[in-house]
Amino acid sequence: MNNKARIAGCCLAALGVLGLAACSESKVDEEKTAELIQPVARVELAGAGAATEASGAAATPKSAEQIVQQVCGACHNTGAAGAPKTGDKAAWAPRVAQGKDAMYTSALNGKNVMPARGGNPSLTDDEVKSAVDYLLAQVK
Ligand code: HEC
Numbered sequence: 255m256n257n258k259a260r261i262a263g264c265c266l267a268a269l270g271v272l273g274l275a276a277c278s279e280s281k282v283d284e285e286k287t288a289e290l291i292q293p294v295a296r297v298e299l300a301g302a303g304a305a306t307e308a309s310g311a312a313a314t315p316k317s318a319e320q321i322v323q324q325v326c327g328a329c330h331n332t333g334a335a336g337a338p339k340t341g342d343k344a345a346w347a348p349r350v351a352q353g354k355d356a357m358y359t360s361a362l363n364g365k366n367v368m369p370a371r372g373g374n375p376s377l378t379d380d381e382v383k384s385a386v387d388y389l390l391a392q393v394k
Contacts, residue, residue: 315381316381317384318381318384318385318387319388321382321384321388322340322388325377325385326340326372326389328372329368330389333345335367336367337368340389341392342393346389346393347393350390350393354390358382361382361385361386362382
């Protein structure tokens, strides 16, 4: 802040309860406070960066939602190839009735047009199952 602005600020404050002297004192305090908290603020920023990196690393195994959006969604979000659409309760009801294990088996091994593991063999069993859980959660 330049001096003119500071003086203007002080004059405004002086119109209030505070005298001009009190105003300039509080200015100094503000500046000191800013100086004092600066290193803390820096540490906090650095900490936030580290936390972001850590959570990024933890998210490396794909989340169920990511798998569904990136792999299963190609058919299930659009209904392509006659796939039961994500969130379409009527389309899923007869399948849900077979039980979850049957869903897992179909997703892992494929069923008719539905390719095994949604056509992505790099998905682990757990990832495929989590994707099935995700799809089923949308039609609960
Ligand atoms: C290439 C298109 C396609 C992709 C990609 C795909 N699906 Fe499917 N999916 C289908 C079709 C078509 C059906 C219906 C199969 C049938 O009943 O004939 C189906 C059915 C299913 C069913 C019901 C199976 C049953 O027994 O009724 C589940 C569960 C399922 N898919 C899960 C997934 C998951 C999880 C993924 C991603 C890992 C995925 N699908 C990716 C096309 C696809």
